[in-house]
Amino acid sequence: MARVLTLTLNPALDLALCTGPLRLGEVNRTQSTRLDAAGKGINVARVLARLGHAVTVSGLLGADNQTAFVQAFATCGLTDAFIRIPGETRINAKISEPDGRVTDLNGPGARVPPAALEALLERLESLVTGLDAVAISGSLPPGVAPEHLAALITRLRARQVAVWLDTSDAALAAGLAARPSGVKPNDVELAAWAGHPLDTPDAQLQAALKLNASGIDDVLLSLGADGVLWASRGQALAATPPAVSVVSTVGAGDTLLAATLHGVLSGWSRERTLGFATALSAESVRHIGLGEPDAPDFEQLLHATQLRDPTAERRPGENHP
Template identity: 75%
Template sequence: MARILTLTLNPALDLAIRTGPIRLGEVNRTESTRLDAAGKGINVARVLAGLGHDVTVSGLLGADNETAFLRVFAECKLRDAFIRVPGETRINAKLSEPEGRVTDLNGPGPRIPAHAMEALTERLASLLPGLEAVVISGSLPPNVTPEKLAEFITLVRARQVPVWLDTSGAALMAGLAARPSGVKPNETELADWAGRPLDTPEARLRAALRLNDEGVDDVILSAGAEGVIWAQRGSALAAASPRVSVVSTVGAGDTLLAGMLHGVLSQWPRERGLRFATALAAESVRHIGVGNPGAEDFELLQKQTLVRSLSVDSLTGETRG
């Protein structure tokens, strides 16, 4: 399998809380609580390692509360190349209600010393030889600029290593300007880049294809229950997710990205890769945590995932003369 690096600049301890319907301003009882070492890049790494890849995790990790992360790295056989920084990694609270609504309360993360960023740049450069892909995922700590994220993308691409990006806001804008190989926005994030609402399938597809035209080879657009669009070098596929009972959507996007990258690196036909990744993301929302390809009914979930070719003409009803 492939050698992959995931870069998580602002990891978190995720406090997942399941409740009944939340009553604001009142005492609420929890059904369950769970504290996990997370961060989008670490979630991606867990899925990829479970699929048999040799995965190294790196980024910036608080030195004062690293124990939970070390446990996950050991359990999932992830190579630890994080730069330690003073203080604690942030804690994010995720409140899951019935019917699948999730409320995120995300901390900002620690301030990063300049020497730690220099050390991370050097470590990233040293890890690139022999890699088949790099994934940069998640938000930025308060004093790490979007321009620094773009520098990381430029560094990776200069070494001829594919780099995939999953972030939002100013970090996404700067990252896209550096032309990553692939990107996984949701519809809101893609609309921010496009500068206008993308409230129809046609509008979303046109925006994804425009990103292809501007040098991003793979655009994986996740639209929740509406499924997934994969635009690759000017052609597109759409996948309709199988119907499942939603417990938590936390980690579904990370699972989708990992599943897509697994298919690409395995050189699967595009339809097979998109079906696998979409079904794996659907499996993940049935429970807290990332998707499990070993689930007893995973083959059935794949069969229930419908994949079709997609074009602007097919959405608008236009025909070519």
């Protein structure tokens, strides 16, 4: 299997809470509570390791509460190459309600000293040789500016390694300008880049293809219950997930990215890759946690995932680029 590095610059201890309908300003009872050493890149790493890849995790980790992370890395078979920084890694609360609504309460993260960022860049130089891909996921902590992220992507791309990016806001804008190999925005994030609403499937398709034309080979657009659009080198494929009961959407996007990378790195066809990734993401929302490829009914979910050519759905007579 492939050798992959995931970078999480702003990891978190994720406190996942399942509740009844949330009543603001009142006492609410949780139905379940779970605390995980997480962060988007770490979530991607867990799925990739579960699928058989050799995965190294790196980034910036608070030294004062690292125990849960160290234990998780050992349990999941991940190679720990994190730079430790002073202070505590943040705690993010994710509240899931029965109707599928998820409310995130995310902390900013510990401030990163300039020396720690330099140490990370030096460590990456020793890690990048022989890698098949790097996945950079999540927000930026205080002390790491969007231009730092862009420089990091440029540095990795200069070493001829594939770089996939999943972030948002100013970090996404700066990251896109550095031309990673692939990106995984949602519709809101892609609309922010495009500068106008993407309120139709065709508008989403055109924006994704425009990113392809700008030099980003793969655009994996996650659309929640509406599925996934994958624009790859000017060719598009869409997937509709099977209908499932939603418990929590936390980690669904990370599962989608990891499963897509799995297919790409395994040399699968686009159809097989997107079908697998969409089904595994759908599996993940049925429970708290990441997608389980060993779920007893995963084959049924896979067969119920529908693929289609989105270009065939464009209305005839429209003037498309």
